[in-house]
Amino acid sequence: MGIGKPLEGTYGIMAEFNDPQSLLDAANAAREAGYKELDAYSPFPIHGLSDAIGFGHTKLSGIILAMGLLGGFSGYFMCWYANVITYPLNIGGKPFSPWPAWVPITFECTILFAAFGAVLGMLALNGLPMPYHPVFNVKRFENASRDRFFLVIQSRDPKFDVDSVYKFMDTLKPREVVDVPW
C-alpha cells in the first residue's frame, strides 16, 4: 500500500471458521481439491494443520545442530588459543592444556550458539519480523489471535480463480468468506 506500484488483484481469498476442527477439515479439503498455495491461521498451534496445508518439513533442526557444533568448537578453540598459544599461564604447575577444565565453557558456548540458532533460525525461516502483511487488511483477522480460525487460498496458486475459489470455500461451511486486498 502506498509504496511502489500497486499490485494487481488480491492477495487471496480468506474463509473464517469457528473452531479448530472445521479449519483442519477445510485445510485438508482444500489440499485434496488441488490447491497448493494455502495458509491457515489459528490462535494456537493445531496438531496436523501444517501437514494439512502441505507443509511437512523444516530445516530448523539442522540449523540448530550446526550452530551448536560451531559454538562448541569456538568455545574450546577460544580456551585453547588464549591459554595455550597466546597467553599461557602457569597455575600451580598444572598442565597448560587441560581439556577437562574447558568442558564447562565449551558446553555453555554450545548451548548459547544453539539457542541463538533456534530463535534466529525460526524467525528467519518464518520471514519475521514482518510488521505488515496483506492478511492484516481484513478487519476480522484481528480475531486470529483470539478465537477465530482462517484459511487463505493465495492468488498465486495456479488453480486460483476468484469465482471457483468462492464456490469451493462455500462448500466448507465457513462463517464468512472475504477477499484479502494487497
Add this chain to the structure above:
Amino acid sequence: MAEKDQHPQHEIRPTTQAAPIPARFIPSPMLEPGHNFASVTDHISSIVLRRKMPLGWMVLFFAGLMGVGILGLTVTKLVFVGVGIWGINHPVGWGFDILNFVWWIGIGHAGTLISAILLLLRQEWRTSINRFAEAMTLFAVAAAGLYPALHTGRPWYDFWLFPYPNTMGIWPQFKSPLMWDVFAVSTYATVSLLFWYVGLVPDLATLRDRSRSKVGRFVYGMMSLGWRGSAKHWHRYEHAYLLLAGLSTPLVLSVHTIVSFDFAVSQLPGWHATFFPPYFVAGAVYAGFAMVLTLAIPARKLFKLEDFITMRHLENMGKVMMATGMMVFYSYIMEAFFSFYSGNTFERFMWTNRVTGPYWKMYALLIVCNGLAPQLMWFKRCRTSTTWLMIGAMFSNLGMWLERFVIIPTSLHRDFLPSSWGMYHGTIWDWGMYIGSMGLFCFLLALFLKFLPMISIFEVRTMLPEAQAHAEEH
C-alpha cells in the same frame, strides 16, 4: 453390566465396580471449567489492557521503587569508596556478595525448570505458571548479576571478565571456576531471555490485536514481530520452542553445578565436597519453587486468576518443594557424615564449628527451615491451603539464604591458623544492597505484571477441550 453377563469368566467384583472413586483421588482441574478461547484471551489480556491495577500492585511497585532507590544509594557509595564498606575482611573475604548472588541465581532456576523440564516431561499443569516463573527467573538473574559485577571493586573494568583481543595482550584464565561462572551465568541469562521472548511473541500479537490505544498497537505490534499465527509459522515455532526447552534443561543443571564449583573446586574444608553440584541444584529448585509460590499466591488473588492458577498448581508446587527440600536435607546429613568419615581433622572441626560454634543459631534455624518446615507438605490440608503454602514457602526462602550463609562465612571464619580466626557480620551497606536487590526484583516484577500477560494465553487456549482437532483418515 451387559458386558459382564457375556464374559462371566472375567468377573469384576461388584464392590470395586460400584464404589465411586473417592473425591480425594480425583485431581482438581488445571483450568476451571466454563472457559472458551475468547474468555481466556479476554480475561488475561484485560489485566494488561483494560483493568486498573489493584492496590496490591501499587504497593509492590512503590516498595520496589523505594528498594531501587536504596540500591542506587548503596551502589553509588560502593563505587566511590570501594568494597571496604562491606563486612568482608580477613579471614572472611567472601560475604554477602557471593551469598546473595547464589541465593538469587538459585531462585531463578525454578522458572527454567517449570518452563523447560516440565514441558519435556509433558506436565501440562506448567502452562498457567510458566510465563510468570520465567519472568521471575530473568529478574532474579538480573538481581544476582549485580553482585559479581559490583564485587570486583572497580566495576568499570568488568569487561575484563570477557575474552576480547586487547592491546595489553592478556586473556582470562579459563581453568578457573570463576571464569566458568561468567560463561554459565551470562549464557543462562541470554537463553532465559530468548526462551521467554519466544514464548511471548504470540501473546504480544494478541495484545496488538486487542489494544485500543495507538501506542499499544504500535509497541505490541513491533514487539510481536508481525506474528500472524500461520500454520507454517506455528510448525517452526513449536519445533524451536521444544528444542529450546531441550537446550535449557541441561543448561539450568549446569549453571548451579558451575556455581557450586566456585566452592567445590577450592581446597577449603566445608566447600571441597563432591556432592556439591547435585546439592546446589536441588537447593536451587527448592528455593525457586518457594519463590514462585510466594509470588503466585498473592498474584492469583490480586488479579483474580483462581480459574487459571488452580489449587492443583499450588499443590503440585508444594509437592516439588517438599521433595527437593528433603534432597537438600539429605545433603546436610551427608555433609555431616563425610566430615567424620573423611578422618580429616579440619573437616571434622569445620562441621562441629558450624553446628556448635558461634554461628550455631544460624545452623539450628537452617534445620528448622529446610529440614522441618517442608515436612508440612506431607499433609494435604497444608498443600491445599494458601496460608500454609505461604508459610512453608517463607520458611524455605529464609532457609535457603541461611544455607548459603552457613556454607560461606562459617567455612571461612575459623582459618587453619587460630591466630587468624575472626567473625563476619554484614554491615548496613551489605544489608542495604540486599534489600535494594529485592527492590529491583519487585520493581521489575511490577512492570512485568503491568505491561505483559502474566499467563501464556496461547498455551492456555490449547488446554481447552475444544482445542482438540483430529485429521480424518485419508
